[in-house]
Amino acid sequence: MSYLETMKGWIMLMLFVGLIGAGLWNESKLPQARLPELSDTDKRFLLSLARRQLESVITTGRGITVDRGSIPENVQVPAACFVTLNENGMLRGCILDSFTPHEPMYKNVMRNVVLAATSDPRFPPVRPAELPKIEIEISVLDRPKPLSFSGPDDLLRKLHPGVDGVILKTRTGSSTYLPQVWETFPDPVDFLSSLCEKQGADPNCWRSDPPPTVEIYHVIHFSESDLGDER
Template sequence: MTGAAQSPHLQPWGPDLLAVAERAIDHGLAHGLPPDLDIEGWPELLRAERSSFVTLKTTNGHLRGCIGSIEPHRPLVADINANAFAAAFEDPRFPPLRKTERAGLACELSVLTRPEPMEFADETDLVQRLVPGVDGVLIKAGTRRGTLLPAVWEQLPDPLEFWRTLKEKAGIAQGMLPDDLAVYRYRAEHIGG
């Protein structure tokens, strides 16, 4: 996967990117809106259009919110700013974050490479091509979409189970491979946690 090999590492800026996410959450608690973010002073690498996910977890490791973007459409720092706010206050699986929850909240970032299409002969071939612990996978079929981040391999280490969970998430029946199915893989650089 060429995109993954050519992506510069973001770890030196990890604390700064985590600070952007933390600030978005704190600003949201105080004002109900994400903060304005001036991207001009940031290094070029962080102003490049990249996609990210922001995952929030409680002190006991339970998911408290996760929102992100798969396709790059804004500067990375702006994407993290918006996704952190959304993970805290707009994830439809959870009520908006309350101030009383803030102290025990851990923030994790996943910065993604651009998704690349996967070629495969059939479903068995596709599952065999997945790289556990490394690949994030996006599937599209008509209006149905679903993705699982590379970090999900920690809970679903079996490629077949990973694939079945992804199909279920996208609303695609087991044993079915839609004619218009498109499958993409991406990698992620993990920061925080």
Template sequence: MSSTDPLSEPLCDNDRETLLSLAKASIQHGLQYGRAITVDPADYTEPLRKRRASFVTLLMQGQLRGCIGHLEATQPMVSDVAANAFAAAFEDPRFPALSADELPQLSIHISLLTPAQPMTVGSETELIGRLQPGIDGLILQEGHHRGTFLPSVWEQLPDPKTFLAQLKIKAGLPSHYWSDTIRVSRYTTESFP
């Protein structure tokens, strides 16, 4: 993605704060009404109305409490963040629904994704050699198996070989699996706070 692409321009601090506040409001709305907050994109700045895929990650005391998102941009980013914040709090199948007493301890992180770029590789060794730790988010797909790791996962899995092996497991494949039909794409994120 070139630096002149408008999607790659970082948001200003006010827009970042707006998205974080919106994510929290959507979770609070979910606690009260059982659904995500309704967002009118026209009420937000032009950069926040752009179609952009997002992930919302929730942490409690540094531990994952929920993470839901989209890999492809299908709606304005304000709508995507509101929906994903609600889903991360109440619909992540790995965790029970968030309770009201957990909200004050919750830390909300937002990742805005660039469009995924397919990678053409001839082998697993070539793929591992081309990965950029700390920068690349990765999507791996083989048949109906699909998984992704955001770039932030490199903090827990800094070794490219381990990162890829764990992503295969997340996608429902054996850690040592490789095939000529496996598809891999990479993306980057703007993450905050």
């Protein structure tokens, strides 16, 4: 079985057990998680690892082998890592396989960079010719936490634009935006309305009765351009 076939099998398993998508987990089984300490050296290691993995899988169909002795200690802890690919400043693919940390951070980055390139249903798989134009972004997540609110106005007051990643669960489905998306929707009303539309619901679904379930999380976010793009 090829590496890409293995990755496709993994994403189908995640869809089956309900780990992909916002908020689909058993909270009692989640580890207590918070944002890790990551130095610039750690971040560069993860970005370089993601780049090498991406280029190897797209050009040869095989993943890379990592020398365990070269892996910084900070990136060996379990973590959930959202990987985003941008091409010429436009989204080219993004995936988080699970909000639940289930493997070391560096392995999750390696997994999700491949899934972002090959399994985002909105885009065709990345082609070798596109690789020089693609920038990799990594967001390391902490554990999502329920947000209590008394109504729509209270929800608006309790959100922190630019800081909170938001998971919105309604009768229609669930959707999530990373904190970086506040740059596109700085107004909380627009942010929540877009989250509703993302899951195929009415833009005002966040005002519904009964109210939706909302969870927030935070990230450490970094990209190749942030750290000088040492390719």
